[in-house]
Amino acid sequence: MIRLFCFLAIVFSLQSCAQSVREFEKNSFMMGRTTDTLPHLEYGLGEDRLGGAKITFLDTSVIMKVVDSTKDVYKVQLSQNHFAYLPKKKFKADSAVKAQPYYLTSNWKVYGDDKYDYVMINLDERLPYRGIQEINPSRIVVDVFGATSNTNWITQLATTKEIKNAWYEQIEDDVFRIFIELNHDQHWGYSIYYEEKKLIVRVKQQPPVLTLDKLKVAVDAGHGGDNKGTGGATCRCLEKNYTLLFAEELKKALEQENASVFMTREKDTTLSMPERVMMLREQQPDLLISIHLNSSDYDTVKGASTYYRYIGFRPLTQFILKRMEELGLSEYGNVGSFNFGLNGPTDYPNCLVEVGFLSNREDEKRILDPQFHKQVAAKIVAGIKDWLKSMRR
Numbered sequence: 001m002i003r004l005f006c007f008l009a010i011v012f013s014l015q016s017c018a019q020s021v022r023e024f025e026k027n028s029f030m031m032g033r034t035t036d037t038l039p040h041l042e043y044g045l046g047e048d049r050l051g052g053a054k055i056t057f058l059d060t061s062v063i064m065k066v067v068d069s070t071k072d073v074y075k076v077q078l079s080q081n082h083f084a085y086l087p088k089k090k091f092k093a094d095s096a097v098k099a100q101p102y103y104l105t106s107n108w109k110v111y112g113d114d115k116y117d118y119v120m121i122n123l124d125e126r127l128p129y130r131g132i133q134e135i136n137p138s139r140i141v142v143d144v145f146g147a148t149s150n151t152n153w154i155t156q157l158a159t160t161k162e163i164k165n166a167w168y169e170q171i172e173d174d175v176f177r178i179f180i181e182l183n184h185d186q187h188w189g190y191s192i193y194y195e196e197k198k199l200i201v202r203v204k205q206q207p208p209v210l211t212l213d214k215l216k217v218a219v220d221a222g223h224g225g226d227n228k229g230t231g232g233a234t235c236r237c238l239e240k241n242y243t244l245l246f247a248e249e250l251k252k253a254l255e256q257e258n259a260s261v262f263m264t265r266e267k268d269t270t271l272s273m274p275e276r277v278m279m280l281r282e283q284q285p286d287l288l289i290s291i292h293l294n295s296s297d298y299d300t301v302k303g304a305s306t307y308y309r310y311i312g313f314r315p316l317t318q319f320i321l322k323r324m325e326e327l328g329l330s331e332y333g334n335v336g337s338f339n340f341g342l343n344g345p346t347d348y349p350n351c352l353v354e355v356g357f358l359s360n361r362e363d364e365k366r367i368l369d370p371q372f373h374k375q376v377a378a379k380i381v382a383g384i385k386d387w388l389k390s391m392r393r
């Protein structure tokens, strides 16, 4: 009896397995929308310590066509030729959404207020998109998937300060590409979101006065609470405590320049990456500095490094690293396309600073020295000032 039951259980489990594979056979799909906070698309199923390579964060209620399924992610079809991967928990099936071969775009309006410029595009549906920063010339390029042009009218108002030109190209039958040319070389950030079915690209204007006393700087002390970060080469010390000490000194140094400062944490609190991102989204800082301490399996690896994800934010990270090297720290490098959570937002220039390696005895000794916290803070501030000065030329 028991044997028979086992046999039947195996047969049934094989059957249900076969069914889930068949769930997405050729031409079968499931429609729905993005849901939850910070849904994001990934290029492929690759993974590293910080997750797969992200294409973009998306707004919620963006329509999605699921065509395949693996463990935690759905494969989604964005257009005829473009596919991406979406975490399952960021998707909600919706039978009211009907698949269409394409949706039409309509009129645009380009305008500004005292802090931002906007490109507003009327669409038939909340379609998936991705944004790209370009430099030389500085442009924001936004692809809208599943969209075909019926745009014959782009109103451009004189209230814009950062947007020089806005236009589009239908690069594929169902991929609509928006070009936004900027007045300044430096990117100050952009956000893409929907108001009902209107797609909005909000572009941050370069601040009119480029001195710290007119800017709001966000400072993020890495880790905290349950998330302890790395440990020391010799000391029984934790990264989370030292990132906070560096962040506190940075806050003081910035306030001496009369900058307004926002700290993501001021105590030993546990904060997830999405919590930090949402907090910063609310604060709308002019720039963000996130502080961490590095670690390597090889105890000879040492030195300072700065990180960015988007090319338009690179200069800030270069100026800061250059100043930090004046402290005699060796150059571990300036790293691009980095998949760190707080390099992910496009809304403001951001820089991850890995001060040094706690796993290296030489760096560790300096990291434990309170004088060094002050010196690093002063060099980060000097780097930000160099960066601002480079734009005043």
Ligand SMILES: [Zn+2]
Binding pocket: 222, 223, 229, 230, 239, 292, 293
């Ligand atoms: Zn860290």
